[in-house]
Amino acid sequence: MTKFQAEIDVMPKKEILDPQGKAVSGSMKNLGLSEIENVRIGKHITLEIEAENEQVAHEKVDQACKSLLANLIMESYNFEIKAL
Amino acid sequence: MTKFQAEIDVMPKKEILDPQGKAVSGSMKNLGLSEIENVRIGKHITLEIEAENEQVAHEKVDQACKSLLANLIMESYNFEIKAL
Numbered sequence: 001m002t003k004f005q006a007e008i009d010v011m012p013k014k015e016i017l018d019p020q021g022k023a024v025s026g027s028m029k030n031l032g033l034s035e036i037e038n039v040r041i042g043k044h045i046t047l048e049i050e051a052e053n054e055q056v057a058h059e060k061v062d063q064a065c066k067s068l069l070a071n072l073i074m075e076s077y078n079f080e081i082k083a084l
Numbered sequence: 085m086t087k088f089q090a091e092i093d094v095m096p097k098k099e100i101l102d103p104q105g106k107a108v109s110g111s112m113k114n115l116g117l118s119e120i121e122n123v124r125i126g127k128h129i130t131l132e133i134e135a136e137n138e139q140v141a142h143e144k145v146d147q148a149c150k151s152l153l154a155n156l157i158m159e160s161y162n163f164e165i166k167a168l
Contacts, residue, residue, distance in 0.1 A: 009128045024152065033148050035134045044093045044128035050119045064117050068108065
C-alpha cells in the first residue's frame with residue numbers, strides 16, 4: 001500500500017452566481033484594488049489516502065468528491081494526486 | 085495593460101485544528117472510504133487582475149491576500165498567476 005496526497009478544488013459552476021465572490025470583488029474597490037475583478041470563491045481540500053496504486057487512489061478520491069465533497073448540481077471539481 | 089488570472093489557495097495552518105476537515109474525515113468512514121484521512125479544508129479563490137506586468141500583478145494579489153482573503157493568524161496562502 002502506498003500513501004498518496006490529493007489536492008482537490010471545488011468551485012461554483014460558471015453559470016451559477018457566486019455571492020461571496022461578488023462581495024469580495026466589491027470590497028477590492030474599497031481597498032484600492034479596483035484592478036481585481038471576477039473573484040470566485042470555492043473550496044480547496046487536501047487529504048491523504050492509502051491505496052495499492054495511483055489508479056485506485058484516483059477512483060476513491062473521485063468517489064469521495066462525488067458523494068461528499070462537491071455538490072454536483074452547483075459545483076464542479078478537479079484534483080491532482082501525488083505519491084507521498 | 086495585460087489581464088492575468090490568479091489561482092489562490094488559502095488553508096488553515098498546520099498547527100491549527102480544522103474542525104470541518106475532521107468532520108469530513110469521520111464521514112469518509114461511513115461512506116466506506118476509510119482509506120482517506122487527514123482531510124483539511126480551505127478556500128480556493130480565482131480572480132482576474134489588470135496590470136502592467138506579471139510582477140505588478142503578483143504584488144497586488146499578494147496585497148489582496150494579506151488584507152482581505154486570508155486571515156494570517158490562522159491561515160496561510162499561496163498563489164499562481166498566469167497571463168490570460
